[in-house]
Amino acid sequence: MVSADVSPAGAALAASLPCIVLVGMMGAGKTTVGRELAKRLGRRFVDSDHEIVARTGVTIPVIFDVEGEAGFRRRETEVIDALSRDSGVVLATGGGAVLAPENRQMLRDRCVVVYLDVPPHTLWERTRHDRNRPLLQVEDPRGKIESLYKARDPFYREVAHVVVGGGRGSAKSMLRKIEKALQEQCAS
Numbered sequence: 001m002v003s004a005d006v007s008p009a010g011a012a013l014a015a016s017l018p019c020i021v022l023v024g025m026m027g028a029g030k031t032t033v034g035r036e037l038a039k040r041l042g043r044r045f046v047d048s049d050h051e052i053v054a055r056t057g058v059t060i061p062v063i064f065d066v067e068g069e070a071g072f073r074r075r076e077t078e079v080i081d082a083l084s085r086d087s088g089v090v091l092a093t094g095g096g097a098v099l100a101p102e103n104r105q106m107l108r109d110r111c112v113v114v115y116l117d118v119p120p121h122t123l124w125e126r127t128r129h130d131r132n133r134p135l136l137q138v139e140d141p142r143g144k145i146e147s148l149y150k151a152r153d154p155f156y157r158e159v160a161h162v163v164v165g166g167g168r169g170s171a172k173s174m175l176r177k178i179e180k181a182l183q184e185q186c187a188s
């Protein structure tokens with residue numbers, strides 16, 4: 001179903017690209033911007049975290065409590081495998097989706113992958129009051145974001161076809177940058 005927000009340029013872009021995937025750290029805006037991007041392109045929006053919650057019927061913190069991070073990662077791989085087969089979606093991933101080599105391979109092979117590169121201090125500002133991210137429920141969440149960013153940035157870059165920076169900008173400005181980068185990607 002094509003929404004009223006879809007521009008002719010957006011529709012043309014959507015038609016010429018496979019599954020579009022957003023990767024990046026917790027708080028990078030994958031869910032927020034991904035939902036808007038899907039509207040602009042007239043695509044269905046899917047989110048691997050939301051799908052895991054829908055399939056299990058419990059929250060992500062509960063999955064981490066019961067099955068540990070390893071259990072959550074197994075579910076994440078299953079869901080990414082299922083969702084990335086649909087070439088007509090915008091897929092927002094969880095922040096750790098790039099950790100498994102098989103996930104990186106699937107995403108890189110099947111999709112156009114966009115890395116939202118947002119600096120740690122901005123990530124911290126956006127996530128500091130949120131209790132829904134188990135990896136940040138530690139004594140020094142700010143330091144944890146910095147170390148996760150350092151460890152994961154190479155994986156995000158490895159899997160990405162396009163890197164969009166400028167995390168201080170509004171969600172709207174991120175959206176514009178992504179659309180421009182995707183248009184360039186299409187033209188190349």
Ligand SMILES: Nc1ncnc2c1ncn2[C@@H]1O[C@H](COP(=O)(O)OP(=O)(O)OP(=O)(O)O)[C@@H](O)[C@H]1O
Binds near residue numbers: 029032095126172
């Ligand atoms: N460009 C932006 N400017 C300001 N606030 C933003 C921007 N993008 C997202 N936010 C806000 O930051 C918070 C986190 O955003 P969001 O949930 O989209 O991140 P995410 O990348 O999906 O994180 P996760 O990996 O945990 O799912 C939300 O409160 C959202 O409203």
Ligand SMILES: O=C(O)C1=C[C@@H](O)[C@@H](O)[C@H](O)C1
Binds near residue numbers: 026049132
């Ligand atoms: O960065 C991460 O490892 C995570 C990010 C969230 O999107 C969730 O997928 C979960 O909280 C783990």
Ligand SMILES: [Mg+2]
Binds near residue numbers: 032047049092093094
């Ligand atoms: Mg999200």
